[in-house]
Amino acid sequence: MVQDSGPAEKGRQPQGSLAAGLSGPPPANDGGAPKPGGAGLSGLRHRMPLATLLIQRLGLSALLLLAVSVVVFLGIEALPGDFAQTYLGQSATPQAVANIRAELGLDRPAVTRYFEWLGGVVQGDFGNSWASGNSVTEQIGLRLGNTLFLAFWAALVSVPLAVGLGMLAVHFRNRWPDRLINVVSLGAISLPEFFVGYILILFVAVQGGWVTFPSTVYADMPFGQRLEAIILPCATLVLVVLAHMMRMTRAAILNVMSSPYIETAELKGLDTLRIIARHAAPNAVAPIITVVALNLAYLVVGVVVVEVVFVYPGMGQYMVDAVTVRDMPVVQACGLIFAAVYILLNMSADILSILANPRLRHPR
Amino acid sequence: MKWRAIPLSAWIGLAGIAAALFCAIFAPLIAPYGEREVVGDIWLPIGGEFLLGTDNLGRDLLSRLIYGAQTTIFVALAATVLSFSLGVMLSFTAAVVGGWTDQGLSRLNDLMMSIPTLIFALIVLAVLPQELWILILVMAVLDSTRVFRLGRAVAVDITVMEFVEAARLRGEGRLWIIFREILPNTLSPLLAEFGLRFAFAVLFLSTLSFLGLGIQPPEADWGGIVKDNKDGIIFGIPAALIPGAAIAGLAICVNLVVDWLLNRTASLKGGRGDG
Numbered sequence: 015m016v017q018d019s020g021p022a023e024k025g026r027q028p029q030g031s032l033a034a035g036l037s038g039p040p041p042a043n044d045g046g047a048p049k050p051g052g053a054g055l056s057g058l059r060h061r062m063p064l065a066t067l068l069i070q071r072l073g074l075s076a077l078l079l080l081a082v083s084v085v086v087f088l089g090i091e092a093l094p095g096d097f098a099q100t101y102l103g104q105s106a107t108p109q110a111v112a113n114i115r116a117e118l119g120l121d122r123p124a125v126t127r128y129f130e131w132l133g134g135v136v137q138g139d140f141g142n143s144w145a146s147g148n149s150v151t152e153q154i155g156l157r158l159g160n161t162l163f164l165a166f167w168a169a170l171v172s173v174p175l176a177v178g179l180g181m182l183a184v185h186f187r188n189r190w191p192d193r194l195i196n197v198v199s200l201g202a203i204s205l206p207e208f209f210v211g212y213i214l215i216l217f218v219a220v221q222g223g224w225v226t227f228p229s230t231v232y233a234d235m236p237f238g239q240r241l242e243a244i245i246l247p248c249a250t251l252v253l254v255v256l257a258h259m260m261r262m263t264r265a266a267i268l269n270v271m272s273s274p275y276i277e278t279a280e281l282k283g284l285d286t287l288r289i290i291a292r293h294a295a296p297n298a299v300a301p302i303i304t305v306v307a308l309n310l311a312y313l314v315v316g317v318v319v320v321e322v323v324f325v326y327p328g329m330g331q332y333m334v335d336a337v338t339v340r341d342m343p344v345v346q347a348c349g350l351i352f353a354a355v356y357i358l359l360n361m362s363a364d365i366l367s368i369l370a371n372p373r374l375r376h377p378r
Numbered sequence: 379m380k381w382r383a384i385p386l387s388a389w390i391g392l393a394g395i396a397a398a399l400f401c402a403i404f405a406p407l408i409a410p411y412g413e414r415e416v417v418g419d420i421w422l423p424i425g426g427e428f429l430l431g432t433d434n435l436g437r438d439l440l441s442r443l444i445y446g447a448q449t450t451i452f453v454a455l456a457a458t459v460l461s462f463s464l465g466v467m468l469s470f471t472a473a474v475v476g477g478w479t480d481q482g483l484s485r486l487n488d489l490m491m492s493i494p495t496l497i498f499a500l501i502v503l504a505v506l507p508q509e510l511w512i513l514i515l516v517m518a519v520l521d522s523t524r525v526f527r528l529g530r531a532v533a534v535d536i537t538v539m540e541f542v543e544a545a546r547l548r549g550e551g552r553l554w555i556i557f558r559e560i561l562p563n564t565l566s567p568l569l570a571e572f573g574l575r576f577a578f579a580v581l582f583l584s585t586l587s588f589l590g591l592g593i594q595p596p597e598a599d600w601g602g603i604v605k606d607n608k609d610g611i612i613f614g615i616p617a618a619l620i621p622g623a624a625i626a627g628l629a630i631c632v633n634l635v636v637d638w639l640l641n642r643t644a645s646l647k648g649g650r651g652d653g
Contacts, residue, residue: 078492085489086501197387200637204629206581208588208604209622212611220614227612315494319585323608333497334589337504349501353493360492 063375067368075361082353083135086346087128118144131346140347145339150347153332158351160231161321161328164244165313168251172313173306176256180263184271195260202257207316211250211323218246228325247324254316259309266301270294300367300374307363311356318352388638394631398624401447409441414596421607421615430620434606439617442598443624449599450625453514454579460518461579462572465525470556472526473533484530490523496585503591513592517582521575528571532564566639573636577629584625600625 115121134141140150179195186192219227231243270276271294279289318330325331329348336344368374384392401408410429411417415437422432430439472480490498498520506512536542542559550558586592587601595602600621607618 078489081489082493085493200633201626201630204577204581204633205626206584206588206601206622206629208585208601208608209619209626212604212608212618212622215611216614216616216619220612311494315496318496318500319589322589333500334591337500338590340504342504345501345504349493349497352497356494356497357492 064368067375068365071361071365071368075357078357079354082357083132083350084128086349086353087131088124135347135350141343143336143341143344145336145341145344150343153344154329154347154351157327157329157332160326161317161330163240164247164251164321164326164328165310165317167241167244168248168255168313169310171248172252172255172259172309175252176259176309177263177302177306179256179260180267183260183264184267187268195264199257199261202253203261205254207250207254207319208323210253211247211320214246214250215323230325231327244326247320247326250320250323251313251316254320255309255313258312259305262305262308263302266305267294267298269301270298273297297371300371303366303370304363307359307366311359314352314355314359385638387634391631391634391638394627395635398447398451398628398631401444402451403448405444405448409438409444411438411441413437413441413445413598415441421610421613421617424616431617433603433617434610439603439620442603443600443621446598446600446603446621447624449593449597450580450583450601451628453510453517453593453599454576454583457514457517457521457583458572458576458579460514461521461575462525462568464518465522466529466561466568467556468522469526469529470533470560471552473530473537474552474555474560480530483526487523487526490520491527495520495582499582499586500589500591503586508591508594510593513583513586517579517586521579521582525571525575529564529568532567533560536560536563570636570639573632573639577632577636580625580629580632 112121119127131141138151140154142148143150143153183192183195215227219225225242225245227246231240235243276289276293279293284293317328318334320326321328321330322334329351333345333348333352335341336348416435417438418428418432418436420432420434420436422428422436424431428438428440430443433439433442468483472483493501499516502516503513506516537555537560542555545555545559583592583599584601584604587599588605590605593599593602595606603621604618607615607621610617611619
């Protein structure tokens with residue numbers, strides 16, 4: 015068992031970081047920091063622990079989202095560099111720069127603009143793109159669906175596959191299937207997304223000729239064709255996420271399987287199937303859910319690179335293009351949406367693991 | 379330490395890292411052509427006069443790759459060292475001082491981590507001028523959040539130990555406690571983490587360069603070479619895959635060594651409690 019602790023520990027780190035990242039003050043390691051909240055809250059917590067915790071999580075996520083919007087907006091303000099200047103190039107006359115600044119509203123105070131922007135965002139209006147003058151919301155409406163479509167199918171394939179392989183690795187622990195899975199996944203973690211993508215393009219699309227390369231999708235494309243178009247980007251995402259998710263699943267299950275109550279169950283003579291079904295599975299659900307949600311959150315980010323590789327018209331490509339030409343409203347909108355999805359997924363992981371593991375409802 | 383005790387996988391990893399470092403340090407000496415020298419036709423095949431063929435402008439790919447190793451490894455290493463110094467200092471300070479300092483730093487860290495790293499980098503790099511030191515700084519600051527999390531978790535466990543309390547009662551200052559009491563006891567998990575962060579930095583830098591936001595041309599770096607040659611893929615030219623393989627190879631080698639380090643420290647001391 016000692017041999018296993020290395021990769022297991024490595025695999026568990028992000029998972030722990032996730033739980034701590036969202037729950038506000040982490041319950042365990044916090045050195046007894048006094049918690050805010052008066053007698054009313056503690057009374058409520060006593061009567062309805064679950065509801066209170068859920069409301070707390072939702073509130074924290076909302077707060078976090080607000081803070082992120084401040085970071086996304088004011089972070090850009092506080093940083094050096096004048097957009098109008100960069101926008102027009104070095105040779106621009108001061109008058110032209112001033113005109114552009116006035117036109118984009120950059121000459122007004124940042125706080126005013128932040129609240130205007132936030133007010134717009136709440137109503138679903140992200141302003142207009144500086145580069146094209148088009149409505150950002152309209153573009154995002156077209157592209158967000160494409161990105162979610164891609165991520166959804168990648169998740170649908172990778173989650174069951176990863177959990178299954180993780181269980182397989184635990185079942186054959188320290189024998190050759192486990193070692194093989196371990197070595198292959200260690201390699202797969204180190205592959206950059208674009209490398210996997212281009213290998214697939216070269217061998218499957220160009221030399222094999224089985225699928226078409228630029229994974230273009232358009233608005234009224236039939237479902238079947240759309241699915242065919244995303245085969246390669248989807249496969250890339252699955253390969254990239256799979257190894258991580260599988261290693262973490264393996265670590266989570268091993269962690270449960272090595273606990274004393276499993277040993278007790280073994281020693282009192284229960285058969286393996288019963289141990290797994292009645293004793294191990296309920297305890298492994300929470301960590302596995304966390305692993306899955308964490309990797310889904312990772313999918314959302316991995317999508318950015320994959321979309322660029324496959325020229326797929328989604329949010330990631332939109333954002334990268336905007337960053338290249340410093341089109342701030344688009345960058346802000348995309349950044350906020352990506353961060354929101356990320357926070358949302360992390361929050362659901364948190365809530366689901368609280369629901370799955372009653373012990374988390376009463377933090378010490 | 380016995381040489382025999384090092385497993386084969388770790389040897390492979392060490393050899394790979396050594397080879398990459400050798401290329402990086404002696405790049406001008408071993409590269410057959412110059413970094414920006416156009417030597418032949420575009421996208422010449424592998425083998426023949428040029429060992430790995432030529433790139434999209436007719437530059438020797440092997441030379442680009444060797445110079446690329448220099449840039450990639452230097453930038454990734456600088457970012458990792460900086461992120462470690464920052465993360466370890468802040469996390470140990472948070473753990474030792476505690477109270478509001480700890481709360482403030484930890485919540486700020488949570489906020490930073492709630493935005494995905496790549497997205498955060500894209501937002502920040504959209505505004506900042508494209509210069510090398512800014513790139514290193516951005517990578518370091520974003521990465522230090524991960525170091526902070528680990529460092530704080532490890533240091534909090536140690537600050538409650540008797541020997542730290544003994545040092546406090548002796549009247550040692552905070553700097554002594556951080557550097558003489560806590561740092562030596564957290565070195566092995568931090569060393570393994572350093573390897574992981576370095577591998578991540580290589581991948582991250584390559585991704586940024588691939589997206590056109592990292593190292594700017596004509597300077598060679600592995601992610602940038604992939605970007606330069608990606609159009610060749612459609613014609614079946616594998617030039618973009620070679621630097622991709624180099625990135626993957628280096629990352630795999632580092633991971634192999636880290637895996638061994640983690641196993642070694644875990645079996646040596648039983649990890650830090652949860653091994």
